[in-house]
Amino acid sequence: MNTLELRTNLHKLIDTINNDNLLHRFYNLLDRTVESKEGQLWSGLSMEEQEELSLIESESHDPANLISHTKMKSKHAKWL
Numbered sequence: 001m002n003t004l005e006l007r008t009n010l011h012k013l014i015d016t017i018n019n020d021n022l023l024h025r026f027y028n029l030l031d032r033t034v035e036s037k038e039g040q041l042w043s044g045l046s047m048e049e050q051e052e053l054s055l056i057e058s059e060s061h062d063p064a065n066l067i068s069h070t071k072m073k074s075k076h077a078k079w080l
Contacts, residue, residue, distance in 0.1 A: 001009070017023050042050065059065050073080065 014023070014026070017026070045053070067075075
C-alpha cells in the first residue's frame with residue numbers, strides 16, 4: 001500500500017468511527033506519535049529496562065519460545 005492509499009484508507013476508517021471517546025484516544029495517540037522524536041522512548045528507559053527489552057527481543061526469535069496463533073486464541077478465547 002502506498003502513501004496515498006494509506007492516507008485515503010485512514011481517512012475512511014476515521015469517518016466510520018462514531019465513538020467520540022475512541023476518536024479522542026486515536027487523535028491523542030497520533031498526535032503524541034507525530035510530536036515524539038525518534039529514540040525518545042528508548043532513551044527514557046533505564047539501562048536495566050533497555051537490557052531486559054533487548055533480551056526479550058532476542059528470545060522472541062527462538063522458535064522454542066513461540067506459541068501458535070491458534071493456541072493463543074484458544075487459551076484466551078474467553079476474552080475474545
